[in-house]
Amino acid sequence: MADPLIIKICGIKTPDVLETAIAAGTDMVGFLHFPRSPRHASVDTIADLISQARGRVQTCVVLVNPDNSTVAEFAALGPDWIQLHGPETPHRVEAIRAEAGVEIIKALPIGSAEDVGHVSDFHEVADRLLLDAKPPKGADRPGGLGDTFDWALLKALDPSIPFMLSGGLTPETVADAVRTVRPFGLDVSSGVESAPGVKDKRLIEAFIQNARAAV
Numbered sequence: 001m002a003d004p005l006i007i008k009i010c011g012i013k014t015p016d017v018l019e020t021a022i023a024a025g026t027d028m029v030g031f032l033h034f035p036r037s038p039r040h041a042s043v044d045t046i047a048d049l050i051s052q053a054r055g056r057v058q059t060c061v062v063l064v065n066p067d068n069s070t071v072a073e074f075a076a077l078g079p080d081w082i083q084l085h086g087p088e089t090p091h092r093v094e095a096i097r098a099e100a101g102v103e104i105i106k107a108l109p110i111g112s113a114e115d116v117g118h119v120s121d122f123h124e125v126a127d128r129l130l131l132d133a134k135p136p137k138g139a140d141r142p143g144g145l146g147d148t149f150d151w152a153l154l155k156a157l158d159p160s161i162p163f164m165l166s167g168g169l170t171p172e173t174v175a176d177a178v179r180t181v182r183p184f185g186l187d188v189s190s191g192v193e194s195a196p197g198v199k200d201k202r203l204i205e206a207f208i209q210n211a212r213a214a215v
């Protein structure tokens with residue numbers, strides 16, 4: 001039997017959307033703290049959402065290049081994961097992992113063969129890797145842009161490195177992504193929204209259903 005596919009619905013900021021994602025069968029949920037994002041949630045909101053999700057699905061707080069006090073503040077809320085979605089170096093990821101005492105997902109931007117070459121630098125220092133589309137120059141945030149990258153670039157990746165796939169996935173494209181790329185997990189944000197930051201129940205359900213049917 002194939003390993004179960006791990007699905008993470010990212011950028012949840014309200015209790016009702018959290019309930020929708022859990023009922024639809026997600027494995028993980030992501031809460032984002034980055035004020036420039038349409039998916040930004042305050043510390044208090046994230047604390048409440050983590051409490052609501054605890055013991056039901058895995059929770060992940062997404063941070064961008066956080067300082068030590070920010071890491072400590074969010075680690076104290078008791079998420080299962082902290083996702084680092086900025087330009088953190090391998091050394092910094094390792095330090096945050098030790099400091100937080102929480103498992104770490106490192107998101108890595110992929111836009112070229114050179115980017116694929118850097119993935120192995122993070123294999124030992126993070127608990128999971130998330131490969132996402134590299135944002136265009138001048139983008140106001142490093143993720144959640146709904147852009148896809150060229151999955152063929154991943155043919156050059158060391159096959160012993162497991163990863164989650166992200167970047168522009170939608171209910172229409174997710175089955176192809178699962179069959180073509182064979183990631184152990186998926187992450188989605190824009191593709192399950194009706195407008196930036198507004199999650200859509202039917203899109204969440206369709207995404208999860210189509211992803212699981214493709215395994």
Ligand SMILES: O=C(O)c1ccccc1NCC(=O)[C@H](O)[C@H](O)COP(=O)(O)O
Binds near residue numbers: 168
């Ligand atoms: O979603 C954001 O606005 C965001 C902002 C800053 C850092 C990370 C962000 N998103 C993190 C994610 O894990 C997204 O789900 C991932 O980039 C995929 O997004 P999308 O292409 O919209 O599905």
